[in-house]
Amino acid sequence: MEKKEAIKAGYLQEKKVFLKPITSKSGKMVSDKTHSGYFMWEGAVASFTFRIIDDRGNIVNPFKNDDERKYFESVLGQNLNPYDVESKWYTQKGKFIKVDVQKTPDFMSRGMEFKLDDPEQNLQYRVLVSNKNTYPIGIAPSPDEVKEGINYKFVLVEENYEDDKSSKTMDMMSENYIYYGTIKDNVKKLRDLLGVYITDKKVSKQIPKDVTKEWLVTELNKAFKDDYVKMYQLITDPEFENKIFIDKCIRVGVIAKQGINSFSIVDEGDVRYSYKEILERIVALKESQDNTYIKMTQLIKNAKI
Secondary structure, eight states: OOHHHHHHHTSSOSOEEEEEEOOSOOTTSBOOTTSTTBSSOTTOEEEEOOOOBOTTSOBOOOSSSHHHHHHHHHHHTOOOOTTOTTSHHHHOOOGGGOEEEEOOHHHHHTOEEEETTSHHHHHHHHHHHHTTTOSSSEEESSGGGGGGOTTEEEEEEETTHHHHHHHHHHHHHHHHHHHHHHHTTOHHHHHHHHHHHHHHHTOOOOOOTTOOHHHHHHHHHHHHHHOHHHHHHHHTOTTHHHHHHHHHHHHHTSEEEETTTEEEEGGGTTOOBOHHHHHHHHHHHHHHTOHHHHHHHHHHHHHTO
């Protein structure tokens, strides 16, 4: 199979990924960047081989299917079957299947490059991905996940990550303000959006009963500025209208809210739901046009909210 065909099949990818040091979570490490022990001692090497067994004791398969495995085996002339103890994953004799990371000025500033359209480097990348949970030198799969693992010492960063992230940020903020422009003069819709945001965010903030447009605009501007990702997720959420319905049910008293994540439908007695569960319940009542849902709808209509 030619490289172009392998790329088309998804076995290889036309992109570069860099393995970089995570220096933002220093902990007890040397914090002086000029010190020879900063991040790693000069000359120290961190070696990574494929993690054959996952955290649950299952054999890890680095390939999507047998066709993908057979492609790499044919190109590299190696037995790469993860279920065969005689394969290269187990013997670890092949240089390409092991990744040695040494602290150098170039690594600290630029990272270690892997071209995913190169079969050997693609497999090296898969080795690194398999070491996500290796303690104490795990590898974060992306910069967005760095904060999620206390064991992360390295991170995989796609080329142009910052440019792509900036572009996505601008796209989200643009969508946010386009939506805001459609509701900015409608106090009811401003109230709906803020109510859903507070409930979805699971915060204890209260919206005054005699809330003014100015107050709503101020609060929403803060949310659009400081929490633009969450706002984007809300306004593009297919369940957004159902979430608004829940907020209105709370306001007319047919759904009782206790704390930040406990809800009950008044007609159902003491049955408690999480936010996710009450959303699923409302969707089910709506689809069946249950009498409870019809009653809720009429009370909201009567309240003119």
